[in-house]
Each structure stands twice: as structure tokens, then as C-alpha cells.
Amino acid sequence: MPITTLKAGFLSDFSATKALFHLPKGLVYLDGNSLGPLPRSVPQRIEQTLRDEWGEMAIGGWNRAGWMAQPRTMGDRLSRLIGASEGSVVMGDTLSIKVYQALAAALQMRPERKIVLSDSGNFPTDLYMAKGLLETLGQGHELRVVVPEEVADVIDESIAAVMLTQVDYRTGRMHDMAVLTETTHAAGAPIIWDLAHSAGALEVDLASCYADFAIGCTYKYLNGGPGAPAFIYVRPDLAENAKPALAGWLGHEAPFAFDLDYRPGDGIDRFRVGTPPIIQLAALDASLDIWEMVSMADVRAKSVELTEQFIAGVEKRCSMIDIASPRDSAHRGSQISLHFEHGYAAIQALVARGIIGDFRAPDIMRFGFTPLYTDEADVEAALDVLDEVMNSRAWDHPEFHQRAPVT
């Protein structure tokens, strides 16, 4: 592939990255904010991992193929995309588990405070995991959930920890990470940022925000595949002192000493838990090769162009639709959401015509714009179909109202 010769700098033209993805024929895929498409290099990379490593080395793969180190080496590769320093990110588990670890560590910092603050724009599993942890702790903590607009106003010295998803999964509304981190620190509390809709979608600068904890998944914008492992970032000074709630053997200082007592590993290593998913990591590794070719600033600039193009088209051609996402690109992520009473049916009608977006209750039609493989022509094609579906009421057909078990 000629592209690899460009690795010294960054690609400026995303048509080159688009060619690196397998996009289902005849579809415009605007759902990479839910599951990124298959990088063409993944099948061969996994085949190598299977045949050359698992097949030929078997148990020896843990050392000889570097499997044991991959949660860290892959975390380091990812760290550039979220503005984290090397050695501060580790891969593993699922985002839900990483929420639990981060919040458990955060709550150790202010044991006398009993309020965990979040907002109703957080992804539900973050709230569920937090609630589960608080009940497990049984120390009378309260999970206080306010609307996103109120968060800044209610952060005060009663707050033990703030946990927020930077980009709202439904609307694409984006919190100001720098400002809210500073506000939280001014109140003497740590903050946890969920980057599920940020990593690979926009520029994140955890280190310069002095963020405490961050977590995210790699199957959305990062294209790691279905069930790709999550990541956790812990600011190095905090990692050194955190006591892991999920004290798994691979977070032990010396896992293969098989001591009966747990001694946490150095820094971020203590946020490892169990055996890493090597086959999933191979897929992510291949995807990260593509990410090394681009700068997040270029990705973000292109994302803003695509979302502006989409908004302008919707406003011009589909006046019956309200735009749910902020109009100001500085306040939104890389998706555009539309309010429409019959949104579920409309999404089905779009999907039937090859435009892949998704629906989120109660009335959100959601479209992700992912510059690595989405271009202006895709946006225009999506607008043409949306125009037809909305203006001819093509959604108003019984088959489009039948709900599938999951979307």
C-alpha cells in the first residue's frame, strides 16, 4: 500500500484513508459513532495473530509475540489521540468496567464527601455502574443527576466526584472539558470523562486539562470492531496512589509470582484486571495504523465541514425536522441528531434506502460523520434520500414501524 510511505507526516486527503476501509456496497454509512466499519487490514492482521502467534507459539505468544504487554503498548498508541502522556493509558475490559474502576479510585480521594455528580446526558451504563458501586460501597453516597446545562452551577465543595460523558450520545452536545475540569478542581474534587464519543472524533487534550480520569471504548470512531476493548486514562500522579477496587492479577506488581496477597503494579498497570483479549487487540492494532496517518486537528476540521454541510442541507430541504445538536460546532461532537416524532420509522426508511443512521429514544435520528471514510458526496447522498423520505412521507409505511429488538 503506497500510503504507508507517507507515515512520516500526516495525510491531508482523507480519500486515501477511505480506501483503507471496507464499506458495505451501496451504503452510506453514517453509524460509525456506534460501530466503526472494518479496516481492510484487519482480516490479515488477525489471521497472522491466529496462525503465526496462537497457532505456532501457543503459550509462548504471551512473551514472544508481546501479548502480555499489548494493553500498555496499544494504550500508548492511543494516547496521542486523546492528549495523554505515554504510560498513562491501558486497554482492557469494557467501558462499563472502566467506569467502575475510575469512580472507585476517584472516591478514595474525598472520602468525607458523599455526592457523585453526573448529568442526564451521560450514557446510561455509566450511571448504572456508578449506582452499583455506590450501593456496594454502602457509605451513603448519592448519585445526583442534573440536566447537562446545570452541571457547572451545582459543582461545589459537597461534591466527591464529577463524572460526565464529554459528547452526549443522543444529541452530540459537547461539554467544555477544560472549563468543567477546572471548576471541579476548584471545588476540590476529581473528574471522570467518558470519551466514548470523543476519542477519534475530536481533539481531546487530557494532559493540558489536567483531567483526573478518562475512559472510553474503541469500537466507535476508533474502528476496533464489535466488542473491542475499552481504555482507561489515569493521571500519573493519581495512578501511583490509587487503590484498585478491581484488584485483578494482571494489575499485580508481579502477576507471575502468584503471591496470595495483592500488591498493586506501577501506576496505570494497576488498572489492568484479567487476561487481555488478544484477538480483539489485533483488530484494534490494525485500526490504529490508520490513525497514525492522520492528525486529530485535520480529522476535527473535516468533521466540522461535514456536519455543517449536513445541517445546511437539512435546514434547506427538510423544514419539518428540528436539529437536536448544537448549531455551533464548538459545542458539538462529530454527529448530528434530528428530532422527529416518527424518527424510528424514518430511520428504517433511510436504512431501506442504504443510508445507515440510527435511532435513539424517544425521537432522535442520529448520524455520525467520520472523516476517515465519509466524504462530501456521502453527505449529499444522505441528504437526497432524507429529503425524499421526509418530503414524500416514505417513513409512513407499516413495515418501518415494526421495532427490532435492538438498533
Next chain:
Amino acid sequence: MPITTLKAGFLSDFSATKALFHLPKGLVYLDGNSLGPLPRSVPQRIEQTLRDEWGEMAIGGWNRAGWMAQPRTMGDRLSRLIGASEGSVVMGDTLSIKVYQALAAALQMRPERKIVLSDSGNFPTDLYMAKGLLETLGQGHELRVVVPEEVADVIDESIAAVMLTQVDYRTGRMHDMAVLTETTHAAGAPIIWDLAHSAGALEVDLASCYADFAIGCTYKYLNGGPGAPAFIYVRPDLAENAKPALAGWLGHEAPFAFDLDYRPGDGIDRFRVGTPPIIQLAALDASLDIWEMVSMADVRAKSVELTEQFIAGVEKRCSMIDIASPRDSAHRGSQISLHFEHGYAAIQALVARGIIGDFRAPDIMRFGFTPLYTDEADVEAALDVLDEVMNSRAWDHPEFHQRAPVT
């Protein structure tokens, strides 16, 4: 493959299953108790999942390819191997995480009791995770760890829960699951069985033992590949009442309603946490096809033959070695462990000669016997090399004493 035509009954000759595995050329692989070898069908199965599902369906795979249901469908396939009823097993996460879930649920049953009993033959991560949970609970629980032989004697009505690994990872010593489960129940407490070295190694009958919880991994005897997902079994009457500590969205009654409040799903579903690792599950699925061809009774009978053959050979040819595993096959799993002061070096010398076993501190040489792909000729070949290494002191060479970071 002609073998699939035999699926109505079970294979009685394991030479047919051996042909279904890729075994590294020139090696005798006696480490399937640590990482099972590659089933030949795995690369193609994963290729299908990648190209036909992730590639062509993208987000649609969650419904159309049945991804969302796989933790349950795969759990059902596995349940026969451990004597569990359908609908009582779910796949996901790692064994460490599943320990945490099981113990958290177990401790809800006897909130007034404060002692968790385990033994020094338990795998360390089980103890670490338990300790981490008890500290998170902060209710004054104590983790009491006794030697394996004492467990039965110290179970009394002060015990909140017992957690044991059925087969000791170092020695292969096996607890009597039926007896200890009954003893624990007589004391009014639940028991958690770690089946890491049992599932696929011997006949387990969770349902008729009326075991409360069981957990295990699928990368050892079950050949699911490096980082394959773990499983958890919860007796159905308990699952209905358990309150999950790790309250992830895929354990929610209606994950895609995106409610702000958690409502646990039905039964075992509530032990799901986050997004399942679909690529790893594809590997496991291919491996489970092989397991459907055999009966655990036949596997166990063959395992006993192979371990007896190995013990007899060691006793006859290597008198300087003490056998660490129980001599009575009724009291051991599917591995044989040997005490030898220079065990680390001896294992390196064996590995250099193509006999793959492993070392566990302080002085254990460990060999797994896995009938699906290990036969009498392999055992004889291993004995020949062991004889040479021990009787010629081939281990006594500087290069064999250099420790690799992990084994």
C-alpha cells in the same frame, strides 16, 4: 470434514479430534491447561465474522448476525460441559470480573456473616478480587485463607460464603465439589466454584451438586484462544434475586430503552455487563463445535489414562522427582505436577527440546493432558525427553536459568 457426519452420537476415537487442531510442528504440547492450541476451524470462522458480519452488516450485525445474543447462546452451548441447565450460564469479561460478580451476589445472601472462606490453592486473582471487593464493601468482612485440606473442617455458621477453585492450578489436586457444596449448604452459606481447570478437563455437574455460583475461563481446556471470554453460572433461583454489583447496561432489563435507572434483566442476563467481544466469541464458537463431538465422560476417561501413563513413566525413569499431584486420579484434575528444585531450568530444557510444559513457583513443573489432541505417543515422547533432561542433568546449563518475564 467427514467428522461432522458423526455429530448425532459422540466420537469415541480422539485421533479424529486431534486432526482438528493446529499443533506447532515438532512440539509435544502439554500446556493446554494454560492456553489451548488453535482449532483449525478458527481462522475461517473469524474471517467470516469479519467479512460477512462486521464488514457487510456493520452495526446491523448486532441483530442480523445474532451478536447481541451470543453471550447467552454460547453460554448454553457450554452449559452441557459443566452440568448446568440451559439459560444458567452467560459469557463475558474475564474470570477476575466474574469472581467479583459472583462473590458480591453471594454476600447478599448472608449479610450478617462476615467471613469469606477460601484456600491457598485458589488461583491468586480470585483472592485478590475478593479482597478488593471486601475492602470496597467496607463492612468488616474477613477473607480467611486456609490450606486446602482444612477447608471442610472450618466451614461453620460463621461463614458468609465459600470460594474455591475445584482443581488446584499448581498441583492438580481436586476438591470434592459435591461434598463441599453440601457441607457449605449445611452451614447455611453459598459456595462459588472456580472451574478454570475443570471445564473441559473433567465431568462437572453443577446442577446435581446444587452449586450456587461457578465461574471459569475458556482459553485453557476449552481452546477459545488468548483472552477468550469468561463464563459465569448462577443457579437459576439465585439469579432471579441477585442484585448485580457490576450493573452494566447489557444486564439491564431493556438496554436499548436507555433509561436513567437500572432494572436488572431476567435471571442470568443480569450478570452481563458491557459490550461482548464478538471476535473472541467467534473463536470460541468454532472450538465449541469440537466439544459437541465428544462426551465429557470419554474425555475424562482418556485423561485419566494419559495421566496414569505419565505418572508411571516418571516413577520408573526419574526417581529424583517427587510427584506433586495426587496419585489417586479421583482426586486430581487433568494435569500432573512434579516437584523439582531446579524446576524452572528443567522446564526450559524441556521446552528447548520441544516438550511444552510450564513452571509455577516455587518448584512446580506442570504438564497438562488434554485428550482432544494429546495421545499416548505424545506422553511417551515427553517421558523420553524428561528422562534425558533429568538423568543427564541437561537442565544444569546457564541459559536455562535465565528467567523470562512471564511463563
